[in-house]
Structures are given as C-alpha cells and as structure tokens.
Amino acid sequence: MSSQSTVRLAPPLLWAAILPAIVWLLSACSSVAPTAELRGTGDLGVVIERADGRVKIVETSGRSVLATVEGLGDLSHASVVFSRDARYAFVFGRDGGLTKVDLLQAKIVGRVLQAGNSIGGSISHDGRLVVAQNYAPGGVKAFDADTLELLAEVPAVTEGGLRSKVVGLADLPGRRFIYSLFEAGEIWITDFSDPKKPQTQRFAGGNQPYDALVTPSGRHYIAGLFGEDGLAMLDLWNPEQGSRKILAGYGKGEEPLPVFKMPHLRGWSVAGGKAYLPAIGRHEVLVVDTGTWQEVARVPVRSQPVFVMARPDGREIWVNFAFPDNGWVQVIDTVSGKVTHTLQPGRGILHMEFLSKGHEVWLSARDDNKVVIYDTATKQQVGGFESASPSGIFFTTRAARTGF
Amino acid sequence: MRIPPLFAHVAVFIGAALVAAFASASAQEARPAAAAPELAAPEAQRARELIHIVRQDCGSCHGLTLAGGLGPALTPEVLADKPFEGLVATVFSGRPGTPMPPFRSIVSEAEAEWIVDQLMRGFPPDAGLPPAR
CATH class of the missing domain: 1.20.5 (Single alpha-helices involved in coiled-coils or other helix-helix interfaces)
Structure with a gap:
C-alpha cells in the first residue's frame, strides 16, 4: 500500500507561521473567561432605572458604568441593601420583587416575588437575614440571605384585625428589626434570633408614621409623623421608657402646605450632635439637639424637603425637594446654620448619594435621564452619564452602616 | 350519519x-365611563406633561403602574364604581386626614377632569418630558 505516501504535510515555512499563531490563540483562551481581572467592591454602587426594571452597576473611582442588569420588575420605589462583603445587592421593588444581584458578575443570582406591594428592606448585622417591609399584605418577611428562602413572616395586624402598611424598617443589633405601622401608629421590634419563633415587642408611636430612621449608633429610632406635628422617638437603650414625642407642635396653628412627596428618613440626618429633619407641610429643615432632643433651630428652605442628608463629615447638609420644586438642591452650612448654596443640577432630582468620605455627591436627574456628579467642595459638576429615568443611587459603603 | x-x-x-x-x-x-365620550385632551405639550406628572409624581405614592403604594391603586378596575365628581374633587382639593394633597396649584379643574377620565379608561404611558430648552 502506498496510502502514506499520499499524505502531504504542509511545507515547513507554513508551519513556522501557523504554530506561533496556535500557541498565541490557546494562551488567549485561557486568560478570558475563568479569571476575569480581580477587583474590589468598595467603590461600586447601583443606580436604579425605575421605569425599566433595570439597574446600572457603577464604579465611583473612574465614575463609570460597568454593567446593566435587567429583569428586576417594577422599581418605581426601589431600595437596596448590601451583603456584608459588599459583593451582593439586594434590590426591593415596588411589586414585591426581592432580587439578589452579584455586582462582580453583573447578574441576578436570586429572585423571589415576596409580596404584592413592597417599600424596602434591611439586612441583619450578621448578614444572614434579609428582611422586606411590605405595604400589601402589610407586614415584614425574613429571608435567608444566601438562598432567599422565606424563613419567617410577621403580619402587621393589630386589634380588630386592622392590617397596616409597614414603613421605616431598620436593623438593630442581634438580628432584631424595628419598624412602624402606618395605620395603627405603632412601633414594633421583631427579634428573628430564632426565625421559627420571631418575638415582637410593641410600642406606641404616633399618628400616621411615614418613614423612620435609626441613628448611626443604633441607639435612637425616630419616626416621622404625617398625621401630627412632631416625631416619635424611642431610646433603644431604655426601651422600657417607651416612645416620646420630639419637636411636638412644630407647625402649630398654621395651615400646612401641600406635601407632594413624602420625605425619606435615614441615619444621614445626624451630624455633629444634631439631627436635621424635614418638616412636613412646612418649607423648613428642623434642627434638634440629639443630647436633649430639644429644637435648636429651623432653617427655611426652598420647598418641601424630601432628603435632608449630611455630608459624611457633617459639615454640610444637602437638601432636595418634592415636586414641583424637584429641580432644586440647597446646601446648609452646619456651622452658620444657613443655606449657602442653591443649585439646579437637573430636572427631577430624586436622590443623592455621597461617596464614603463626602468629596463627591451623585444625584439622579430623572427628567433629564442622567446621573450628575458634583464635587462637594467646589459645588461644580465633575462628571455624569446617561441613565433612563434614574431614581435611587446606592453605594456599597452602606454595607458597613447601621440603618442602611 | x-x-x-x-x-x-x-x-x-x-x-x-x-x-x-x-x-x-x-x-x-x-364600565359605563368607557362608553361615555372621551373628554377633550389639553393641547399636546400640556397633555404630555400631565401624563408625566401622573405617572412619575403621583406615582411616588400610587406606583408607576398606578397599582398602589402608600396611596390606593388608580386602575380602571378599582375606580370603576367610584363617582367621577368625587375623584375630580380629590385630585383638585385633596383628601383631608390622608396624605393626598390638593393639586389645585398644579392643575386646572378641567385638567383634573381629564386626568380622572383617562385614569378610568386606563392611563396612557409616559413619553417623558421634552428635552430641556
């Protein structure tokens, strides 16, 4: 047989060209998928694109968008908490969706539809439980942070079967969560140490709590009240004393102005021994001493405040406003106690988020379909990017903060 | 056979x-409301603005899809058995004792009627605001 003689090898010159090419291609293959470039998550964040059920994963060092993740449902009132390692974002959607997003792989790794109408959530200090607060059916639900398996449920039902919407949920030490009941006007603390047997303590709150905050130390819980002039405050180091009213009667005897959007409360209100709180129905920021809980000042502002946020160093307070004045932002200097800057960063400023040390603030301009980035020292825009109807902006630095 | x-x-x-x-x-x-003749829309630019306000800003309490939030749902099914005039009054004058504010500084009475009429028919989608001048 002479079949072997019919096999013809390529000339040596051709092999000299092909072999290095094959080697180069093979080495390229091994460096692609399995070992993507290593990076941390400390400078990452999430921007909610509320109308499209989508989030953008951003990085704040280069002020850029890394990826877009779709399929998160109705995000018209979305909020986010982060895992302790700041790798995963838990996104709570209006439609009751709870979605776990891996920020490094930019993909959804878990999703449950846990209620009909939801407003937000929180994560336990040990990072094991994620808790959702729901409007319908009113109550809270606790999930395993790894698997999103439902572990426990506490319906917000009071005497006579009244079911309340839950607002102002915050994390407390020891797998405990505190929240307020809009209709019943109560403050509840639920301990999920044994998820099979959640234990709930009830406290009087006030008329129509709309949101609440826990101070950065975790000691005080303050619920804003829509239905009365004042706020309810509970000292969590002395809970047996019950809640008491602070700033009671701050608008007494005057016709309240219309509130076209409810303010949002978080621990960002506290700076330098004072809490800066939005008034309801008055165009003012109320300043209360966190030692005595007495009012110490009022700062007149442009409209109904929504977010009243201290820059992380506490030197400035940035304020945005309800519709129809949501194109304005004002800055209060905490030393002089006066408004020092009035800015127009864009149309429909829905949210602001500071970098961890406060040198930049990112603002979502919903009606201009963009995120704008300001240097807080110069009050000048230093960056920004297109984003479809952006609302909440959440940076991973929240992972380390109580009440976020 | x-x-x-x-x-x-x-x-x-x-x-x-x-x-x-x-x-x-x-x-x-x-749904008798749907059978009634549709109320005349405001001029195009204003209609677009009103649709945006209802979807986005009313939506902060009633939901972007108007399926409800702190405020009740505003879908045709939910509104079907509510009196038209009462709904217009709620938009225009608010509802004391609840977080629903009066919108009389934002919309005219005729615009409030048009908004309620559109809500009862199934509210149009938001096309966004026109680009800034």
Missing part, C-alpha cells in the same frame, strides 16, 4: 366568535 368535517369546523368557529363578542359586550357594560 356523520357530520361533514368542514361543517363542524365552521360551526366551532362561529360559536367561538359569538362567545368573544358577548364577552366584550358585557365588559363594556361593566
């Missing part, structure tokens, strides 16, 4: 069409 296959097919088709027609007719009866 066997029914010719063609005849059977035609009979089933006509039956299905009758059922569908009856179902849509009864759906119409359940």
Whole structure:
C-alpha cells in the first residue's frame, strides 16, 4: 500500500507561521473567561432605572458604568441593601420583587416575588437575614440571605384585625428589626434570633408614621409623623421608657402646605450632635439637639424637603425637594446654620448619594435621564452619564452602616 | 350519519366568535365611563406633561403602574364604581386626614377632569418630558 505516501504535510515555512499563531490563540483562551481581572467592591454602587426594571452597576473611582442588569420588575420605589462583603445587592421593588444581584458578575443570582406591594428592606448585622417591609399584605418577611428562602413572616395586624402598611424598617443589633405601622401608629421590634419563633415587642408611636430612621449608633429610632406635628422617638437603650414625642407642635396653628412627596428618613440626618429633619407641610429643615432632643433651630428652605442628608463629615447638609420644586438642591452650612448654596443640577432630582468620605455627591436627574456628579467642595459638576429615568443611587459603603 | 368535517369546523368557529363578542359586550357594560365620550385632551405639550406628572409624581405614592403604594391603586378596575365628581374633587382639593394633597396649584379643574377620565379608561404611558430648552 502506498496510502502514506499520499499524505502531504504542509511545507515547513507554513508551519513556522501557523504554530506561533496556535500557541498565541490557546494562551488567549485561557486568560478570558475563568479569571476575569480581580477587583474590589468598595467603590461600586447601583443606580436604579425605575421605569425599566433595570439597574446600572457603577464604579465611583473612574465614575463609570460597568454593567446593566435587567429583569428586576417594577422599581418605581426601589431600595437596596448590601451583603456584608459588599459583593451582593439586594434590590426591593415596588411589586414585591426581592432580587439578589452579584455586582462582580453583573447578574441576578436570586429572585423571589415576596409580596404584592413592597417599600424596602434591611439586612441583619450578621448578614444572614434579609428582611422586606411590605405595604400589601402589610407586614415584614425574613429571608435567608444566601438562598432567599422565606424563613419567617410577621403580619402587621393589630386589634380588630386592622392590617397596616409597614414603613421605616431598620436593623438593630442581634438580628432584631424595628419598624412602624402606618395605620395603627405603632412601633414594633421583631427579634428573628430564632426565625421559627420571631418575638415582637410593641410600642406606641404616633399618628400616621411615614418613614423612620435609626441613628448611626443604633441607639435612637425616630419616626416621622404625617398625621401630627412632631416625631416619635424611642431610646433603644431604655426601651422600657417607651416612645416620646420630639419637636411636638412644630407647625402649630398654621395651615400646612401641600406635601407632594413624602420625605425619606435615614441615619444621614445626624451630624455633629444634631439631627436635621424635614418638616412636613412646612418649607423648613428642623434642627434638634440629639443630647436633649430639644429644637435648636429651623432653617427655611426652598420647598418641601424630601432628603435632608449630611455630608459624611457633617459639615454640610444637602437638601432636595418634592415636586414641583424637584429641580432644586440647597446646601446648609452646619456651622452658620444657613443655606449657602442653591443649585439646579437637573430636572427631577430624586436622590443623592455621597461617596464614603463626602468629596463627591451623585444625584439622579430623572427628567433629564442622567446621573450628575458634583464635587462637594467646589459645588461644580465633575462628571455624569446617561441613565433612563434614574431614581435611587446606592453605594456599597452602606454595607458597613447601621440603618442602611 | 356523520357530520361533514368542514361543517363542524365552521360551526366551532362561529360559536367561538359569538362567545368573544358577548364577552366584550358585557365588559363594556361593566364600565359605563368607557362608553361615555372621551373628554377633550389639553393641547399636546400640556397633555404630555400631565401624563408625566401622573405617572412619575403621583406615582411616588400610587406606583408607576398606578397599582398602589402608600396611596390606593388608580386602575380602571378599582375606580370603576367610584363617582367621577368625587375623584375630580380629590385630585383638585385633596383628601383631608390622608396624605393626598390638593393639586389645585398644579392643575386646572378641567385638567383634573381629564386626568380622572383617562385614569378610568386606563392611563396612557409616559413619553417623558421634552428635552430641556
């Protein structure tokens, strides 16, 4: 047989060209998928694109968008908490969706539809439980942070079967969560140490709590009240004393102005021994001493405040406003106690988020379909990017903060 | 005796069409508002602005899809048995004792009527605000 003689090898010159090419291609293959470039998550964040059920994963060092993740449902009132390692974002959607997003792989790794109408959530200090607060059916639900398996449920039902919407949920030490009941006007603390047997303590709150905050130390819980002039405050180091009213009667005897959007409360209100709180129905920021809980000042502002946020160093307070004045932002200097800057960063400023040390603030301009980035020292825009109807902006630095 | 296959097919088709027609007719009866003539829309630019306000800013309490939030749902099904005039009054003058504010500084009475009429029919989608000048 002479079949072997019919096999013809390529000339040596051709092999000299092909072999290095094959080697180069093979080495390229091994460096692609399995070992993507290593990076941390400390400078990452999430921007909610509320109308499209989508989030953008951003990085704040280069002020850029890394990826877009779709399929998160109705995000018209979305909020986010982060895992302790700041790798995963838990996104709570209006439609009751709870979605776990891996920020490094930019993909959804878990999703449950846990209620009909939801407003937000929180994560336990040990990072094991994620808790959702729901409007319908009113109550809270606790999930395993790894698997999103439902572990426990506490319906917000009071005497006579009244079911309340839950607002102002915050994390407390020891797998405990505190929240307020809009209709019943109560403050509840639920301990999920044994998820099979959640234990709930009830406290009087006030008329129509709309949101609440826990101070950065975790000691005080303050619920804003829509239905009365004042706020309810509970000292969590002395809970047996019950809640008491602070700033009671701050608008007494005057016709309240219309509130076209409810303010949002978080621990960002506290700076330098004072809490800066939005008034309801008055165009003012109320300043209360966190030692005595007495009012110490009022700062007149442009409209109904929504977010009243201290820059992380506490030197400035940035304020945005309800519709129809949501194109304005004002800055209060905490030393002089006066408004020092009035800015127009864009149309429909829905949210602001500071970098961890406060040198930049990112603002979502919903009606201009963009995120704008300001240097807080110069009050000048230093960056920004297109984003479809952006609302909440959440940076991973929240992972380390109580009440976020 | 066997029914010719063609005849059977035609009979089933006509039956299905009758059922569908009856179902849509009864759906119409359940919503008298939809049968009434539609209220005239404001001029195009203002209509677009109002749609945006309702979807986005009313939406902060009632939900972007108007399926509810701190405020109740504003879908045609929920509004079907509510009196038109009462809904217009709620938009225009607010509802004391609840977080619903009066919108009289934002919309005219005629615009409030148009908004309620559109809500009862199923509110149009938001096309966003026109680009800034």
